[in-house]
Amino acid sequence: xxxxxxxxxxxxxxxxxxxxxxxxxxxxxxxxxxxxxxxxxxxxxxxxxxxxxxxxxxxxxxxxxxxxxxxxxxxxxxxxxxxxxxxxxxxxxxxxxxxxxxxxxxxxxxxxxxxxxxxxxxxxxxxxxxxxxxxxxxxxxxxxxxxxxxxxxxxxxxxxxxxxxxxxxxxxxxxxxxxxxxxxxxxxxxxxxxxxxxxxxxxxxxxxxxxxxxxxxxxxxxxxxxxxxxxxxxxxxxxxxxxxxxxxxxxxxxxxxxxxxxxxxxxxxxxxxxxxxxxxxxxxxxxxxxxxxxxxxxxxxxxxxxxxxxxxxxxxxxxxxxxxxxxxxxxxxxxxxxxxxxxxxxxxxxxxxxxxxxxxxxxxxxxxxxxxxxxxxxxxxxxxxxxxxxxxxxxxxxxxxxxxxxxxxxxxxxxxxxxxxxxxxxxxx
Amino acid sequence: xxxxxxxxxxxxxxxxxxxxxxxxxxxxxxxxxxxxxxxxxxxxxxxxxxxxxxxxxxxxxxxxxxxxxxxxxxxxxxxxxxxxxxxxxxxxxxxxxxxxxxxxxxxxxxxxxxxxxxxxxxxxxxxxxxxxxxxxxxxxxxxxxxxxxxxxxxxxxxxxxxxx
Numbered sequence: 001x002x003x004x005x006x007x008x009x010x011x012x013x014x015x016x017x018x019x020x021x022x023x024x025x026x027x028x029x030x031x032x033x034x035x036x037x038x039x040x041x042x043x044x045x046x047x048x049x050x051x052x053x054x055x056x057x058x059x060x061x062x063x064x065x066x067x068x069x070x071x072x073x074x075x076x077x078x079x080x081x082x083x084x085x086x087x088x089x090x091x092x093x094x095x096x097x098x099x100x101x102x103x104x105x106x107x108x109x110x111x112x113x114x115x116x117x118x119x120x121x122x123x124x125x126x127x128x129x130x131x132x133x134x135x136x137x138x139x140x141x142x143x144x145x146x147x148x149x150x151x152x153x154x155x156x157x158x159x160x161x162x163x164x165x166x167x168x169x170x171x172x173x174x175x176x177x178x179x180x181x182x183x184x185x186x187x188x189x190x191x192x193x194x195x196x197x198x199x200x201x202x203x204x205x206x207x208x209x210x211x212x213x214x215x216x217x218x219x220x221x222x223x224x225x226x227x228x229x230x231x232x233x234x235x236x237x238x239x240x241x242x243x244x245x246x247x248x249x250x251x252x253x254x255x256x257x258x259x260x261x262x263x264x265x266x267x268x269x270x271x272x273x274x275x276x277x278x279x280x281x282x283x284x285x286x287x288x289x290x291x292x293x294x295x296x297x298x299x300x301x302x303x304x305x306x307x308x309x310x311x312x313x314x315x316x317x318x319x320x321x322x323x324x325x326x327x328x329x330x331x332x333x334x335x336x337x338x339x340x341x342x343x344x345x346x347x348x349x350x351x352x353x354x355x356x357x358x359x360x361x362x363x364x365x366x367x368x369x370x371x372x373x374x375x376x377x378x379x380x381x382x383x384x385x386x387x388x389x390x391x392x393x394x395x396x397x398x399x400x401x402x403x404x405x406x407x408x409x410x411x412x413x414x415x416x417x418x419x420x421x422x423x424x425x426x427x428x429x
Numbered sequence: 430x431x432x433x434x435x436x437x438x439x440x441x442x443x444x445x446x447x448x449x450x451x452x453x454x455x456x457x458x459x460x461x462x463x464x465x466x467x468x469x470x471x472x473x474x475x476x477x478x479x480x481x482x483x484x485x486x487x488x489x490x491x492x493x494x495x496x497x498x499x500x501x502x503x504x505x506x507x508x509x510x511x512x513x514x515x516x517x518x519x520x521x522x523x524x525x526x527x528x529x530x531x532x533x534x535x536x537x538x539x540x541x542x543x544x545x546x547x548x549x550x551x552x553x554x555x556x557x558x559x560x561x562x563x564x565x566x567x568x569x570x571x572x573x574x575x576x577x578x579x580x581x582x583x584x585x586x587x588x589x590x591x592x593x
Binding site: 024036037039040043044047048049050051052054070071076078079082127128129130132144145146147148149151152155156160161162163195196199200229231286373374375392394395396397399401 | 440442444445448450452453454455456467490491495496497498500502519520523527528568569570571573574579580581583584587588589592
């Protein structure tokens with residue numbers, strides 16, 4: 001019987017000829033990623049070794065990545081002390097894939113991992129962040145875990161007791177209409193599947209739309225696969241994957257891709273034609289509360305956010321800057337931009353996008369998770385409304401339980417910044 | 430007999446259980462104070478230890494969706510409550526098993542605040558209404574972790590076995 005991509009990856013990593021849905025395996029971990037919550041991982045890791053007489057030592061420091069992004073620069077002494085503790089651990093254990101609070105190599109973990117070529121097709125990637133699903137964009141089986149599960153992986157080098165997940169095949173065809181793109185596709189899919197429609201399952205993406213999509217767009221759709229509950233989203237590695245890793249990540253060694261067998265078994269197939277898709281909006285307070293934009297046009301917004309691991313890449317900034325160039329952010333609305341990495345920030349400076357944003361009145365912040373999870377900059381005031389290119393709109397998400405968050409693409413966010421209300425970028429104003 | 434201390438709706442996110450702004454607090458000994466922080470009254474009751482150990486939170490579908498933050502489990506574990514929900518999001522379920530937080534998947538559960546529930550090996554019995562609901566068995570693969578008392582002792586045993 002044929003295997004899906006994830007089945008092939010898990011078979012290889014577990015030293016088996018084949019696996020099937022429901023099998024329990026213990027795959028070797030190719031990459032283990034954490035951010036600030038490494039502070040908790042370290043705590044749990046040290047607890048594992050207590051009373052064993054074994055000196056705490058990570059299984060392979062070259063396979064651990066730690067990226068500071070959730071609260072950078074530190075918003076509190078507590079965070080700064082967590083950062084300090086992690087730096088000490090990184091140095092003591094010889095962890096090299098470490099990205100500190102820096103303006104040259106810093107950024108959001110889900111951008112840094114692809115950008116530095118840390119993730120390859122066929123890898124098993126664990127991350128202590130639910131949006132670790134992002135790295136399926138490079139053909140890896142990449143999923144989120146808690147801190148204790150990461151501590152176990154740091155100790156043993158394997159993911160223990162992994163049940164081979166069923167896979168939903170998502171086939172996407174057609175050409176995106178103007179001002180419609182990957183973010184609209186994934187929001188549409190989440191609305192269709194619901195927030196738990198893919199719980200314990202993998203979304204495997206196929207079709208001509210996906211084949212033609214840039215790695216940036218693929219990261220956006222895999223990133224948000226978890227919002228349908230998916231263990232992982234995955235785009236089987238192809239020419240674009242190899243191009244990205246060679247040209248943008250500077251990878252020199254061989255890049256073998258893993259593709260599914262023609263007779264692989266899927267639990268469900270979803271077909272989507274994007275040629276008539278409208279811009280999509282996820283409305284408060286659930287990501288699956290998705291509506292075509294015409295149902296929410298005119299909704300007043302106080303804060304626009306462009307950035308995050310979902311939509312803070314160069315093409316996102318370019319699209320938004322093109323709309324804002326020579327225009328002004330509306331009175332009564334504030335706009336925050338946070339590029340996904342320092343490298344992207346620097347390129348956006350070179351391309352003039354940052355100037356476009358600043359002249360329009362937007363505040364451009366350093367790379368990081370920023371307002372997305374409500375712990376750092378950009379909190380909402382009581383009963384304020386945000387329109388954001390980020391990935392979650394749960395109650396309280398942007399730091400205030402009385403606030404409301406709508407999710408959208410970068411072009412919808414940019415067009416709405418000019419008017420101060422949710423605006424369809426397809427209609428010139 | 431343990432009582433239902435709160436009945437929650439579908440899609441309770443980890444932001445609801447443990448708001449993101451407290452994520453710099455990581456230690457299981459320190460997280461309980463922030464449980465359901467934005468549900469002010471419930472948070473105050475939890476902190477005042479108004480509920481005996483084993484008290485039950487009843488959730489709907491997709492309980493624990495969202496972030497992988499383990500604080501959402503350690504904060505509940507710290508209050509020694511159990512969760513009975515119609516379905517549970519993958520990462521939250523795994524974190525609960527790893528930390529030893531009692532979670533029960535019960536797709537048809539019907540219970541109101543104040544009801545007395547008995548959790549048996551494969552059912553949940555609502556002693557107040559007299560109705561019985563089947564549990565979905567937790568994944569068999571997780572049994573080893575649960576039997577060991579959580580993922581830390583489980584991993585420790587694996588390490589010792591490797592060393593031997």
